[in-house]
Every structure is written in structure tokens, then in C-alpha cells.
Amino acid sequence: NRKETEQTDTASFVVVANRLPVDRVVHDDGSVDWRTSPGGLVTALEPVMRAHDGAWVGWHGAPDETLEPFTDGGLHLVPVELSATEVQEYYEGFSNGTLWPLYHDVVAFPEYHREWWDAYVAVNRRFAERAAAVADQDATVWVQDYQLQLVPQMLRELRPDLRIGFFLHIPFPPTELFLQLPWRRQLVAGLLGADLIGFQLPGGAQNFLRLVRGLLRIETKGDAVRLPDGRVARAQAYPISIDARAFESLAAEPEVETRAKQIREDLGNPRTMFLGVDRLDYTKGIKQRIRAFGELVAEGALDPEEVVFVQVATPSRERVEEYKLLRDEIDRLVGQLNGDLGRIGVPAITYLHTSYPRDEMVALYSAADIMVVTPLRDGMNLVAKEFVACRRDGEGALVLSEFAGAAKELKQAFLVNPYDINGLKSAMTEAASASPADLRRRMKAMRKQVFEHDIDHWANRFMKDLTEE
Numbered sequence: 001n002r003k004e005t006e007q008t009d010t011a012s013f014v015v016v017a018n019r020l021p022v023d024r025v026v027h028d029d030g031s032v033d034w035r036t037s038p039g040g041l042v043t044a045l046e047p048v049m050r051a052h053d054g055a056w057v058g059w060h061g062a063p064d065e066t067l068e069p070f071t072d073g074g075l076h077l078v079p080v081e082l083s084a085t086e087v088q089e090y091y092e093g094f095s096n097g098t099l100w101p102l103y104h105d106v107v108a109f110p111e112y113h114r115e116w117w118d119a120y121v122a123v124n125r126r127f128a129e130r131a132a133a134v135a136d137q138d139a140t141v142w143v144q145d146y147q148l149q150l151v152p153q154m155l156r157e158l159r160p161d162l163r164i165g166f167f168l169h170i171p172f173p174p175t176e177l178f179l180q181l182p183w184r185r186q187l188v189a190g191l192l193g194a195d196l197i198g199f200q201l202p203g204g205a206q207n208f209l210r211l212v213r214g215l216l217r218i219e220t221k222g223d224a225v226r227l228p229d230g231r232v233a234r235a236q237a238y239p240i241s242i243d244a245r246a247f248e249s250l251a252a253e254p255e256v257e258t259r260a261k262q263i264r265e266d267l268g269n270p271r272t273m274f275l276g277v278d279r280l281d282y283t284k285g286i287k288q289r290i291r292a293f294g295e296l297v298a299e300g301a302l303d304p305e306e307v308v309f310v311q312v313a314t315p316s317r318e319r320v321e322e323y324k325l326l327r328d329e330i331d332r333l334v335g336q337l338n339g340d341l342g343r344i345g346v347p348a349i350t351y352l353h354t355s356y357p358r359d360e361m362v363a364l365y366s367a368a369d370i371m372v373v374t375p376l377r378d379g380m381n382l383v384a385k386e387f388v389a390c391r392r393d394g395e396g397a398l399v400l401s402e403f404a405g406a407a408k409e410l411k412q413a414f415l416v417n418p419y420d421i422n423g424l425k426s427a428m429t430e431a432a433s434a435s436p437a438d439l440r441r442r443m444k445a446m447r448k449q450v451f452e453h454d455i456d457h458w459a460n461r462f463m464k465d466l467t468e469e
């Protein structure tokens with residue numbers, strides 16, 4: 001149902017996200033290819049995109065470069081250009097230096113700069129204009145995440161015929177924190193341009209509705225906002241998930257099983273392997289968990305001959321100051337710990353600051369005994385769900401922060417407050433000494449939850465609520 005018009009292709013379903021779902025690969029001979037980027041959002045939306053012959057509007061990842069729309073692997077991609085300054089001010093600045101820490105309980109200090117805001121407005125307008133240009137009459141447009149919160153309103157002004165959805169992947173903060181934002185009214189009004197505003201948790205939707213009432217003095221009833229022009233916008237929770245079956249079948253592949261065994265052998269066949277997997281981000285509680293593990297080993301509660309901790313920290317936002325500082329701190333912490341507790345050939349912590357292909361991640365999930373997910377605040381946390389999906393053997397324990405959205409669903413995990421180092425230590429030892437029967441019972445219940453609420457369930461629920469009204 002895509003129509004060729006004189007100037008451009010249009011589509012009846014449009015996804016708008018900061019990044020396109022593909023990464024450019026430049027081969028040795030200089031030829032250029034696009035590879036589908038791994039990640040939950042792409043897998044989630046790809047089936048919806050295909051079913052509707054949709055288009056995806058997003059930045060292609062290179063500053064100061066303009067690209068024409070193109071098709072890759074059957075996906076219709078519409079690149080949005082960003083200048084190097086805009087990458088600094090809109091992306092690294094306002095998105096990741098202001099909104100990201102503010103929305104994650106201010107675990108780092110949010111910076112407020114007027115020029116960052118100006119860039120955010122300008123870039124959001126460009127995304128809205130591009131979406132307006134590719135959407136068919138009465139099309140459905142689904143805008144993604146915190147980088148584009150002004151797009152719903154801007155798009156509605158350009159194209160009142162559209163049905164507009166928005167989904168926020170990160171937490172929506174308590175009003176007391178949100179009110180710090182010098183541009184707080186503009187952001188709430190921006191989101192209200194959507195017909196349906198989705199959050200990970202009901203608490204996020206409630207925080208938002210409270211602001212609508214308190215800040216904009218607009219009445220709400222249940223999850224509905226009645227706007228002055230008579231239009232109704234809704235705010236609701238849609239906890240995101242993963243393609244659980246895809247993770248399970250990858251874990252079942254012989255090469256992945258062999259690789260999992262190999263990993264344990266390379267680690268010296270420990271009795272207990274702890275694992276952490278995160279983007280290197282200060283919200284993820286990496287320092288807290290390493291400190292807890294270090295203390296347990298130093299005190300003799302865990303025997304360094306028998307346990308190992310593997311921490312994968314995928315490089316992320318490396319040009320943002322706070323992330324550089326964090327990297328140095330973790331380097332130092334791991335170095336200290338291994339200096340104090342490691343032996344020749346046997347570091348207490350194996351720390352990998354790199355990113356791996358999906359099958360290596362799955363081999364790690366399969367090899368581990370105890371997955372440690374301890375964010376200080378996290379919208380959902382897919383890693384926790386991926387670990388569970390990979391455990392066909394029904395074994396393995398999950399230590400999970402109460403402050404991850406996933407804790408609301410994975411109630412049989414060993415739940416912890418990551419700020420409480422002693423509590424974290426008890427949860428880790430409890431998980432390490434739990435009976436196999438107890439662990440199996442917990443894993444069974446968590447697997448049921450993840451398989452019954454997978455990514456299709458998420459996308460279908462949102463699309464149904466957005467389009468059937």
C-alpha cells in the first residue's frame with residue numbers, strides 16, 4: 001500500500017526513531033553495505049513494518065551527510081541528516097546530558113543549556129517534517145523515545161489527519177524531578193500531540209498524567225486526557241519485551257552450546273560464574289555490583305578458587321563526559337580488585353569493554369550461573385529477559401534490581417536495592433547457595449512470564465490500542 005508520488009514514496013505506517021535500524025558497513029574494497037542493527041526495537045518493529053509496508057525515518061549515524069531514501073532488506077528507510085554540531089547539542093547534549101540523567105532519578109547531574117534545547121527543537125522539527133512528507137493520508141505514525149518528544153505535537157500541526165503513537169523506552173520521572181526542566185511545559189505539550197503515549201510502567205503514565213493536570217491544567221480521566229480542542233490522548237503502560245523464541249532457539253544451536261562450555265573451560269571451570277552485561281552506563285549499577293562481589297571475595301564469603309565474575313560493558317556514548325569518567329572509575333575498580341584478589345592466570349573479575357555478536361551474548365547467558373542486573377534505574381532492562389529466555393535448562397539465577405522495570409514482571413528473581421551494598425551481597429550469596437529445586441521453580445515462573453509476554457505481544461497491544469479507536 002505504498003504509493004509512488006511524484007516526489008517521494010509514501011507509506012501507511014511510519015516509524016520515527018533517532019536512529020535508522022541499520023548500520024553502515026564499509027568493505028575493504030570501499031563498497032558500502034547496510035547491516036540491520038541488532039537490538040530489541042528493530043526486531044520488535046520489523047514484523048509490523050513488513051505487515052504494513054512501512055517506512056522508517058531516522059538518522060543514519062554519520063554527521064554532516066545527506067542521504068536519499070533507500071530500501072534495504074525490504075525496509076523503506078528515510079535518512080534524516082544531522083550536522084556535527086547537532087550531534088553534539090541535540091544528541092550528546094540535550095538527549096544524553098539533560099534528559100537521560102533527569103529521567104533516571106538524577107543519578108548523574110543533568111545539565112541545562114539553552115543552546116542544547118534550541119538544537120533539540122530544531123532537530124525534532126526536521127524529524128517531524130520528514131515524517132509528514134512520507135506519511136500517506138490517514139497513516140499511522142509511531143514515534144520512539146526521549147530524543148523525539150516534541151515530534152508528536154509538531155507532526156500533528158503539519159498533518160492533523162494522522163494517527164500518532166509515542167513510546168518512551170526509559171522511565172518517566174516523578175514530577176518533583178521533571179519540574180527542574182526549564183522547558184517542562186513544552187515537553188509535556190509535545191507528547192500530548194500523540195493519540196496514544198506509551199510508557200514501560202503504569203507509574204510512568206501516572207507521573208505524566210499528574211504533570212498534565214498540574215502543569216498544563218488540563219483535566220484527565222483515568223488514562224485519558226481531554227484536550228482543549230476536544231481531541232483525546234491516552235497515556236498507558238506497555239512493558240516492552242524480547243523475541244523470546246529467537247533467543248531460546250539460538251541458545252539451542254550446537255555451536256552456541258559448545259561455545260558456552262568453552263567459555264567455562266577458559267574461565268577454569270569455576271563452580272559459580274556470575275555475569276553482568278550492560279551498555280557502559282552510570283544508570284546500570286556496574287560499580288555497585290563489582291564492589292559487592294569484591295567484598296564477598298575479600299571477606300571469604302566467596303572463594304576466589306571457585307567463583308568468577310564476568311562483566312561485559314558495551315562501549316556507549318563515549319564522547320559524553322560522564323561516560324568517560326565512569327569508564328575510568330570502573331577500570332580502576334576492576335584493576336584494584338584483581339590486584340588484591342586475583343592470582344596468576346585467574347583474575348577475580350574478567351572485564352570486557354567491548355561489544356559482541358548476538359550468539360556470543362547468548363553463549364555467555366547460557367554459561368552463567370548467576371546473572372547480576374543491578375541498575376539504579378532502568379526503563380525495562382532486556383538483558384534480564386534475554387537471560388531467562390536462553391535458560392532452556394531451567395537453571396540459573398537472576399539477581400535483579402527493584403528499580404528495573406523488569407522487576408515488576410520477574411518477581412521470582414532475587415530482588416535487590418542496588419544502593420544497599422550489604423543487601424546486594426546477601427542476594428548474591430543467597431543466589432549462589434540456593435537449592436537447585438528452588439532455582440528451577442523460580443526460573444520456570446519467569447520463563448512463563450517472558451514467553452507469554454514477548455515482543456509481538458508488546459507491539460500488537462500498542463498497535464491495536466493506537467489504531468482501534
Ligand code: GDG
Pocket residue numbers: 038039040169170240277278279314354355356357358361378379380381382383384386
Ligand atoms: C533502553 C532502556 C529498555 C548489549 N551489549 C551487547 C548487546 N546488547 C544488547 C542487549 C539488549 C540491549 O543491548 C540492551 O537493552 P537494555 O534493555 O538492557 O538497556 P538499554 O540499552 O539501556 O535500553 C531499557 C530498552 O531501551 C528497550 O525499551 O529495556 O530500560 O534503557 O538487547 O542484549 N547486543 C549485542 N552485543 C553486545 O555487546 N549483540
